[in-house]
Amino acid sequence: MAIKPTIYKLRVNLSDLNRDYxxxxxxxxxxxxxxxxxxxxxxxxxYCINAQADLHFTKGLSDVDEPDIxxxxxxxxxxLWIEVGEPSLDRIKKAARSAPKSAVYSFNSKSxxxxxxxxxxxxxxxxxxxQINWPAIQQMATFIERTMDMSxxxxxxxxxxxxxxxxxxVGWVTLKE
Numbered sequence: 207m208a209i210k211p212t213i214y215k216l217r218v219n220l221s222d223l224n225r226d227y228x229x230x231x232x233x234x235x236x237x238x239x240x241x242x243x244x245x246x247x248x249x250x251x252x253y254c255i256n257a258q259a260d261l262h263f264t265k266g267l268s269d270v271d272e273p274d275i276x277x278x279x280x281x282x283x284x285x286l287w288i289e290v291g292e293p294s295l296d297r298i299k300k301a302a303r304s305a306p307k308s309a310v311y312s313f314n315s316k317s318x319x320x321x322x323x324x325x326x327x328x329x330x331x332x333x334x335x336x337q338i339n340w341p342a343i344q345q346m347a348t349f350i351e352r353t354m355d356m357s358x359x360x361x362x363x364x365x366x367x368x369x370x371x372x373x374x375x376v377g378w379v380t381l382k383e
Contacts, residue, residue, distance in 0.1 A: 211236035214246070215353045220254055223361040229257060236263075243347040248313040248338055249274055249290045251346075251365055251376055254358045255336075256288060256309070273301060273308075292320035295327055302331040311378070313338040321381055328382070335382040342376040349374075 218231040233253070237246050253261065253275055260279075264272040275288035287305035289297060292312050301308040310333065312320060317337050328335075349356075349371040356369035364377040 209239040211238050213237075213352075214350070216250070217355045218250075218254065219355075219357045220257055221357075221359045222254070222257065223359065227257060231257065233263070243350050244313070244343050245290065247346045247350070248311060248343050251338060251343070251358075251367075251378075252288055252290050252309075252311040254365060255311075255360060255378075256286065261286070276305070292317060295324055298324065298328055298331060298333060302328075302333045306332075307334075308332070309334040309336065311336050311338055312381075313340060313343050315340050325381070333382070334380070336378045337381055338378045339376060342374055345372075345374045346376060348372070 214235045214237060216231070216233040216235060218233060220227070220229050220231055222228070235246060235250065237243070249263065253263065256275065258277065260277050261275065262277070263275055273287045274290040276284055277286035279285050284305040285307065287301040287308040289301055289310045290313065292314070293310060298310065301310070312335065317340065321335070321337065346367055349369050351371065354369055356367060359366045363379065364375050366375050367373060
């Protein structure tokens with residue numbers, strides 16, 4: 207019998223000062239059995255950075271044909287493809303082919319090594335790549351509760367995250383735009 211994902215209910219009061227986007231997001235996030243809490247938090251930050259109508263978490267690790275997060279149009283065409291982690295070169299190329307806008311949010315301690323291995327191979331690909339601060343993601347992962355209320359304020363290249371268990375600032379660096 208397969209192990210089922212752990213379900214989290216998050217209410218996020220989002221203030222994105224970069225885009226003048228303000229919303230209260232009621233999210234259901236599934237933590238896949240093979241996924242870490244840090245990866246789930248990186249997915250949440252990527253979601254908040256790109257928040258818009260019709261943005262959805264996908265089956266992610268459970269379906270290799272889907273990204274972690276996407277926007278699909280009414281015609282079922284993918285308009286935004288977001289990968290979280292350090293995807294393979296083939297996966298990056300698939301993202302670039304599958305949507306007019308695509309992005310990768312790398313986040314762990316091996317992120318710099320991964321970037322060095324793919325940087326020259328994707329220079330011409332129409333994809334944005336960001337590196338999220340790993341210690342900040344680790345700190346954010348300590349806040350996880352099955353039901354959470356949190357505030358996320360985005361300004362510049364960082365998000366200030368506050369919830370009942372604590373607060374932290376999660377920064378990122380643009381590696382490719």
